[in-house]
Amino acid sequence: MQSLDALNRYAIPEHLFFRFGPGGQIFADIRNRSASASVFLQGAHLTAFQPRSQYDPLIWLSEKSRFAVGKSIRGGIPVCWPWFGPHPDNPQLPAHGFARTHLWIVSESSSSDTSTRIILTLEPNEETRTQWPHETPVSLEIVVSETLEMHLTTHNAGSESVVLGEALHTYFLVGDIQSVYLEGLDGCDYLDKTAGFARQHQEGKLTFTGETDRIYVNSPSDCVIHDPRMHRRIRISKKQADSTVVWTPWADKAAAMGDYTPEGWRQMLCVESANAAENTLQLSSGQTHTLSVCYSAEPL
Numbered sequence: 001m002q003s004l005d006a007l008n009r010y011a012i013p014e015h016l017f018f019r020f021g022p023g024g025q026i027f028a029d030i031r032n033r034s035a036s037a038s039v040f041l042q043g044a045h046l047t048a049f050q051p052r053s054q055y056d057p058l059i060w061l062s063e064k065s066r067f068a069v070g071k072s073i074r075g076g077i078p079v080c081w082p083w084f085g086p087h088p089d090n091p092q093l094p095a096h097g098f099a100r101t102h103l104w105i106v107s108e109s110s111s112s113d114t115s116t117r118i119i120l121t122l123e124p125n126e127e128t129r130t131q132w133p134h135e136t137p138v139s140l141e142i143v144v145s146e147t148l149e150m151h152l153t154t155h156n157a158g159s160e161s162v163v164l165g166e167a168l169h170t171y172f173l174v175g176d177i178q179s180v181y182l183e184g185l186d187g188c189d190y191l192d193k194t195a196g197f198a199r200q201h202q203e204g205k206l207t208f209t210g211e212t213d214r215i216y217v218n219s220p221s222d223c224v225i226h227d228p229r230m231h232r233r234i235r236i237s238k239k240q241a242d243s244t245v246v247w248t249p250w251a252d253k254a255a256a257m258g259d260y261t262p263e264g265w266r267q268m269l270c271v272e273s274a275n276a277a278e279n280t281l282q283l284s285s286g287q288t289h290t291l292s293v294c295y296s297a298e299p300l
């Protein structure tokens with residue numbers, strides 16, 4: 001674990017500070033003329049992002065989120081890696097992989113008045129090798145400006161190819177889940193987890209009237225959340241991410257999860273940029289892959 005002293009090498013006056021947050025966990029506190037953000041070292045987990053032009057944050061964080069060692073934070077942008085959902089062969093291993101519950105290290109930072117960049121890295125270690133016996137260092141570059149950019153890069157430094165699943169599991173803040181709609185998935189097939197992974201076909205825009213849990217495959221286009229209550233659209237532009245996971249738990253599931261307030265689920269929608277299901281990657285020895293996403297808000 002990097003000490004606060006070691007981390008302070010990457011601090012930048014006026015733009016990037018390292019602080020202790022809830023649960024005694026260290027996070028990067030980022031601010032510049034365009035935006036502010038928080039990124040926890042456990043999981044390289046961004047928990048807040050707000051452009052200064054916006055009255056409200058773009059990213060949702062549960063008021064009941066746990067901030068505990070080895071527990072994923074509810075909300076923000078968990079990094080699902082190196083598998084998405086349950087492990088393909090071993091149900092004992094944690095859902096969505098281990099990257100979101102391990103400590104990452106900070107390896108670079110830079111800033112101008114309007115844009116701050118931080119890179120966090122997770123190297124293979126004794127603990128990760130018990131779950132994933134592969135030499136695949138991973139890094140997450142985060143650029144905080146009027147937009148939020150994320151680049152998740154995996155390098156296969158081992159001698160054999162690996163099968164990799166991944167997602168930036170982004171929780172967006174919305175005015176009311178029942179009044180938003182999502183565009184960008186028209187014509188795509190999806191696997192519906194609420195119906196035993198039945199394969200379905202999307203026609204038109206997506207609205208929300210109950211629990212929704214879908215992996216849209218072969219869906220590289222921009223997705224746009226239209227939010228009349230917040231008078232904005234959120235655009236999600238991705239590269240090298242062929243799947244889009246759309247998830248909202250609704251009341252009963254949220255209540256069963258233990259880290260939602262009773263009404264919290266109404267104000268979130270997950271649109272996850274992923275390589276999952278049939279878009280899972282095969283990374284050959286020596287190969288590097290980067291999944292990139294840019295999030296921006298536009299007035300309605």
Ligand SMILES: O=P(O)(O)OC[C@H]1O[C@@H](O)[C@H](O)[C@@H](O)[C@@H]1O
Binds near residue numbers: 072096193213272
């Ligand atoms: O509770 P977790 O592990 O953070 O997962 C939340 C949700 O994440 C979504 O990506 C999955 O499709 C859902 O099935 C899952 O419930």
